[in-house]
Amino acid sequence: MIHQESFLEFLHDMIPETSDRTSIEPGTVGPCHVGSDALIGIKRQQTNPTRWIGDSWQAFADVLRENGIELRESIAARGTFATDAGGTAYGMPHGVVIARSAAQVSALLKAAQQYRVPVTVRGGGLITEGESVAFGGVLLDMTGMSRVLHIDTDALTVRTEGGIFWHSLAEELRRANMDYLSAPLNMTSSVGGTLGVGGIDVNSPRLGCSADQALALQVVTPTGDIVECSDTLNAELFQRVILGYGQFGVITEATLKIRPYTPLRMHYFYYDSLRSAIEDLQMLDKNDASDYSGILTIMDCAVNLLVAFDSDEREAAFKANWQARLRGHGEFGFALCIAGRYALRPWKLGEAWFLFRRKRELFPELQRAEYMRDGKMVDRTVVFSRAVWKFWGGKQMVIPDLATSSEKFVEAVERGNKVCRKYFPHYTLYLVGIKLRPEHKAHYEMSCIPPDAEDWAYGCEFEPMIGGHVYSRDHLQSFKNAIYDIGVDLGGSYYRFGGMMKGYIRRVFGDEVVDRHLAMKRRADPAMILNRDVIF
Amino acid sequence: MWGFVKNAFIPRRDHTDCSGCSLCLPVCPVWRQTRDISLTPHGRAKAMQQGEAVSVVAVESCTLCGACDPVCPEQIDLSGMTLKLRRQTEHPHAPALQARMDEKAAHPLTSQHAAAKWLPDQALSEHPELLARITDLLGARVTEDDGADIALALEAGVIIPAHRMQRFLAPLKGVKRIIVADGLLLKHLKKLLPAMYFVSLGEALSNHADVSHNLRATDLYVIEPRAYHSDYQRLVKHYDRLRAKHGCAFNLDLQRIAIPITSRNLPQRMGLMAHDDDAQARWALHGRSISRIVVESSEDGMALEKISDVPVVHLAELADHGVHVQA
Ligand SMILES: Cc1cc2nc3c(=O)[nH]c(=O)nc-3n(C[C@H](O)[C@H](O)[C@H](O)COP(=O)(O)OP(=O)(O)OC[C@H]3O[C@@H](n4cnc5c(N)ncnc54)[C@H](O)[C@@H]3O)c2cc1C
Ligand code: SF4
Ligand code: SF4
Numbered sequence: 001m002i003h004q005e006s007f008l009e010f011l012h013d014m015i016p017e018t019s020d021r022t023s024i025e026p027g028t029v030g031p032c033h034v035g036s037d038a039l040i041g042i043k044r045q046q047t048n049p050t051r052w053i054g055d056s057w058q059a060f061a062d063v064l065r066e067n068g069i070e071l072r073e074s075i076a077a078r079g080t081f082a083t084d085a086g087g088t089a090y091g092m093p094h095g096v097v098i099a100r101s102a103a104q105v106s107a108l109l110k111a112a113q114q115y116r117v118p119v120t121v122r123g124g125g126l127i128t129e130g131e132s133v134a135f136g137g138v139l140l141d142m143t144g145m146s147r148v149l150h151i152d153t154d155a156l157t158v159r160t161e162g163g164i165f166w167h168s169l170a171e172e173l174r175r176a177n178m179d180y181l182s183a184p185l186n187m188t189s190s191v192g193g194t195l196g197v198g199g200i201d202v203n204s205p206r207l208g209c210s211a212d213q214a215l216a217l218q219v220v221t222p223t224g225d226i227v228e229c230s231d232t233l234n235a236e237l238f239q240r241v242i243l244g245y246g247q248f249g250v251i252t253e254a255t256l257k258i259r260p261y262t263p264l265r266m267h268y269f270y271y272d273s274l275r276s277a278i279e280d281l282q283m284l285d286k287n288d289a290s291d292y293s294g295i296l297t298i299m300d301c302a303v304n305l306l307v308a309f310d311s312d313e314r315e316a317a318f319k320a321n322w323q324a325r326l327r328g329h330g331e332f333g334f335a336l337c338i339a340g341r342y343a344l345r346p347w348k349l350g351e352a353w354f355l356f357r358r359k360r361e362l363f364p365e366l367q368r369a370e371y372m373r374d375g376k377m378v379d380r381t382v383v384f385s386r387a388v389w390k391f392w393g394g395k396q397m398v399i400p401d402l403a404t405s406s407e408k409f410v411e412a413v414e415r416g417n418k419v420c421r422k423y424f425p426h427y428t429l430y431l432v433g434i435k436l437r438p439e440h441k442a443h444y445e446m447s448c449i450p451p452d453a454e455d456w457a458y459g460c461e462f463e464p465m466i467g468g469h470v471y472s473r474d475h476l477q478s479f480k481n482a483i484y485d486i487g488v489d490l491g492g493s494y495y496r497f498g499g500m501m502k503g504y505i506r507r508v509f510g511d512e513v514v515d516r517h518l519a520m521k522r523r524a525d526p527a528m529i530l531n532r533d534v535i536f
Numbered sequence: 537m538w539g540f541v542k543n544a545f546i547p548r549r550d551h552t553d554c555s556g557c558s559l560c561l562p563v564c565p566v567w568r569q570t571r572d573i574s575l576t577p578h579g580r581a582k583a584m585q586q587g588e589a590v591s592v593v594a595v596e597s598c599t600l601c602g603a604c605d606p607v608c609p610e611q612i613d614l615s616g617m618t619l620k621l622r623r624q625t626e627h628p629h630a631p632a633l634q635a636r637m638d639e640k641a642a643h644p645l646t647s648q649h650a651a652a653k654w655l656p657d658q659a660l661s662e663h664p665e666l667l668a669r670i671t672d673l674l675g676a677r678v679t680e681d682d683g684a685d686i687a688l689a690l691e692a693g694v695i696i697p698a699h700r701m702q703r704f705l706a707p708l709k710g711v712k713r714i715i716v717a718d719g720l721l722l723k724h725l726k727k728l729l730p731a732m733y734f735v736s737l738g739e740a741l742s743n744h745a746d747v748s749h750n751l752r753a754t755d756l757y758v759i760e761p762r763a764y765h766s767d768y769q770r771l772v773k774h775y776d777r778l779r780a781k782h783g784c785a786f787n788l789d790l791q792r793i794a795i796p797i798t799s800r801n802l803p804q805r806m807g808l809m810a811h812d813d814d815a816q817a818r819w820a821l822h823g824r825s826i827s828r829i830v831v832e833s834s835e836d837g838m839a840l841e842k843i844s845d846v847p848v849v850h851l852a853e854l855a856d857h858g859v860h861v862q863a
Binding site: 386395 | 791
C-alpha cells in the first residue's frame with residue numbers, strides 16, 4: 001500500500017520543470033510539457049505559458065483597493081476571460097480590473113511592478129493564440145475605456161480611447177458622416193488591440209494596415225508613466241508600441257486618421273485557380289485599379305476575387321481599363337465551369353454539394369436588403385463581420401496565417417493550401433494585400449510585416465471550418481506548425497506570431513533582432529509584468 | 537408537415553454555445569452605460585460556462601429590450617436566457633405580484649365581441665386622449681383586461697397562475713386581429729397562441745395610410761425595440777420600406793438594431809429604483825439633424841421630450857398632422 005504522503009511526494013516529483021514551480025527566464029522558450037513520444041515525427045513548437053503562482057497577490061490586491069481600484073475576483077468575473085476567440089488557450093486571472101482611465105491604469109501598473117504581478121491587457125480578445133488570456137495575475141479589460149473624445153472633420157482625425165471597438169467608433173463617426181480608414185472585418189476588435197497587432201481590411205492594399213492609421217497615442221508604460229507619443233514625440237516608444245503586441249505599454253488613447261464616409265459597390269470574380277486569382281489581385285493592387293480588393297475562397301474550388309469602389313468614377317475607370325484583363329468568371333459562367341468539372345468527377349459530388357450549399361447560404365447574407373442602398377453596400381464591416389461569425393465563428397477557431405513579400409506569396413498560399421487539404425475536409429482562405437509605408441519602416445521591425453517586403457506585403461489566413469467536429473489539440477497544433485513552418489522556410493512573418501506560437505519567434509526573426517527587443521523590453525518593464533509570455 | 541420535421545431537428549442553443557464574439561455588447565444599453573461585460577449576455581453565458589451559480593449571475597440588470605437576440609451569430613435566445621434565469625431565481629416581490637394576479641383573476645369579465653382588439657401598455661393607459669385617438673385609428677376595441685400584471689410577472693420571471701392566464705386569454709379567442717403595445721407581452725402572446733394574428737402597435741399604426749403619409753424626411757422615427765427585435769427578420773424590412781418611401785431616419789444603429797430609449801432594468805420596472813433615460817436618449821439623438829421626433833411608445837416620447845428641443849409626437853398623432861404628446 002502506498003502511503004498518502006509519499007504518493008503526494010511522488011506526484012510532486014513528476015511535475016515537469018516547466019510547471020509553475022519554476023519560472024522560465026523571460027525571452028526564452030521553456031521545455032515542452034508534452035512527453036517527447038507524444039507527437040512522434042512532428043516538430044512541436046507550442047508553448048503553453050506557465051501559470052503565475054500568485055505569491056504576492058494579496059498584498060497587491062490590498063494596494064489596488066487602497067487606491068480605489070475595483071478588483072473583481074469572483075469566478076463569474078474571471079471566467080468570462082478564460083479564453084480568447086481561438087478557444088484553445090485557457091487560463092484564469094487571479095482578478096479582473098475594468099480600465100476606466102489612464103491614471104487608474106498607471107496606478108495598477110506601478111503596483112504590478114512593485115509586487116511583480118503579471119498584467120494581461122485585453123481589448124476584444126479576438127486574437128486566437130492566447131495573447132489576451134491571463135495565465136494568472138490581473139486581466140485588464142480595456143473595453144471600459146470606450147469613449148470617442150473628439151472628431152475633427154477638418155483635420156480628418158479622431159481622438160478615441162483605446163478600448164473602443166471599431167464598430168462603436170464607426171457608429172459615432174457615421175453620425176458625423178465620417179468613417180475610419182481600415183479595420184479588421186471583425187467589428188468587436190478594439191482599437192488598442194488592433195494597433196498593437198496590425199489590422200487588415202479589404203482596403204489595406206490601398207490604405208495600409210490599421211496600425212498605419214495611428215498618428216499619435218497616449219500610452220501607459222509598464223512602469224506606469226502616462227506618455228503621449230507619435231513619430232515626432234517620444235518616437236522610440238511610439239515605434240515599439242505600434243505593432244508591438246502590447247509589450248511596451250497600454251494604449252489608452254489614440255489619434256487616428258479618418259475620411260468621409262462612402263458606401264461601396266462590390267464586384268465578385270470567380271476563379272478555379274488560386275494562382276490566377278492571386279496574380280490578378282496583385283495586378284489590380286499594383287495599378288491602383290480598385291479601392292478594395294481581396295480573395296475569399298471555399299477551399300481551392302471556388303476562389304472569389306472581391307473588388308469594390310468608393311465612387312462611380314473609380315468603378316468606371318476599372319471597367320474601362322482593368323476588368324477585361326481579369327481571368328475570373330461571372331457567377332453564371334463559373335457555375336457552368338463547376339458543373340462541367342464535377343460532371344467529369346462524379347466521385348467528388350460531396351464536394352460539389354458542399355460548394356453549392358455554402359454559396360446558397362453565404363451569398364444572400366452578403367447582399368441583405370437592409371444593408372444595401374441603390375446596389376451599394378452601406379455597412380461593409382457589419383455585413384462581413386456578421387457573416388464571418390455566422391459562417392466561420394465558433395467556440396474554437398484556428399486561424400494560422402502567413403505574410404510574405406509579393407513575390408513569395410503564390411508559393412506560400414499554394415503550399416499552405418496543400419496543408420489545409422491534408423488536415424481538414426473544408427476550409428477557407430482569406431488573402432489581402434497591405435500597402436507599406438516606407439516612412440514606417442521602424443514600426444514594422446519584428447512585427448507581422450515581413451522584413452523583406454517592399455511596397456506591399458501579402459497575408460493569407462488559413463481557416464479550417466471546424467463546425468461541430470472535434471479535433472484534438474495535437475491535430476490543430478500540427479496543422480498550425482505545418483503552416484508556420486512554411487513562413488520560416490520563406491522568410492515571411494505572421495499576424496499571430498505571439499502567444500502559443502511564441503516558439504516561432506526566434507526562428508522567424510533571428511536572435512539578433514529578438515535579443516535587441518528583449519533588452520529594450522527589460523529596460524521598459526523591469527519586472528517583465530506586461531503581457532508576459534506573448535513574445536517575451 | 538415538412539416545416540415541423542425541419543424545425544424539430546434544429547438544436548436548441550443555449551449559453552454553452554456562446555463563442556464570446558461580443559457582438560451582443562455594442563447593442564446592449566446596459567453595456568453602453570456600464571462597460572461591464574458581466575452585465576451582458578456574453579458575461580452571463582461565460583460565467584455559466586465556468587459553472588457559476590445562477591444566483592450569482594447578474595440577471596436583474598437586463599432591460600429585456602431584445603437587442604442582443606438578432607445579432608447573436610450562435611442564435612441563442614438571449615433575452616429568453618435572461619428570463620429563464622430569472623425564473624430560477626427567488627424574486628422578493630413574487631408574492632405581491634402573485635396577489636395582484638389573483639386579484640385580477642377574481643374579477644369577472646363582461647363579454648365583448650370584436651373583430652379586432654388592442655392591448656395598450658401601462659404608459660398609454662395614463663393618456664386617455666391618445667388612447668382614444670389610437671382606438672379610433674385602429675378601428676379596434678380596447679381589451680378590458682390589459683394584462684399589465686402579467687407583463688410585469690413575465691418580466692420578473694414570476695410564475696403566472698393558470699386561472700389568471702385563462703382569464704386574460706379567454707376574451708382574445710376568436711379575435712381576428714390583436715394589436716399589442718407592450719413588446720414583451722406581444723412576444724409571449726405569439727408563442728402562446730401561434731394560430732392567431734398579433735401585431736405590434738408600431739407596425740399597425742405605421743401601416744395606416746393616414747399616419748404614414750405624414751412622415752417627413754427630417755423626422756427621427758423611434759421604433760419600440762421589444763416588439764421590433766422579437767420579429768426582427770420581418771420588421772427590419774418593414775422599416776426599411778418606410779425609410780425608402782418617406783426618407784425618415786430611425787433610431788437604428790449600423791447593425792439595424794433599435795437603440796432603446798427607456799431601458800429599464802428589473803428593479804426600475806418594479807418601481808424600486810429611480811431610472812435615468814437621458815444618456816440613452818441623448819445617444820439616439822447624437823449628431824442627427826432632425827426637425828421632429830415620432831415615437832411608437834409614449835414612454836419613449838416622454839423621455840425624449842425631456843432632452844430634445846424639437847417637437848415629439850406619437851405616431852398616432854401624425855394622422856392629425858402632429859399634435860404634441862402631453863406628458
Ligand atoms: C472571426 C475573426 C475574424 C478576424 N478577422 C480579422 C480581419 O479581417 N483582419 C484582421 O486584421 N484581424 C482579424 N482578426 C483578428 C483580430 O480581430 C485582430 O487580431 C484584432 O485586431 C485584435 O484586436 P482585439 O481588440 O480583439 O485584441 P486582443 O485580442 O484583445 O489583444 C491583442 C493583443 O494586443 C494586446 N492589447 C489589447 N488591447 C491593448 C491595448 N489597449 N494596449 C496595449 N495592448 C493591448 C493584448 O494583450 C494582446 O496581446 C479576426 C479574428 C477573428 C476571431
Ligand atoms: S435584452 Fe437588452 S439589456 Fe438585456 S442583455 Fe440583451 S441587449 Fe442587453
Ligand atoms: S453574441 Fe452570442 S455568441 Fe456572441 S458573445 Fe454574445 S451571447 Fe456569446
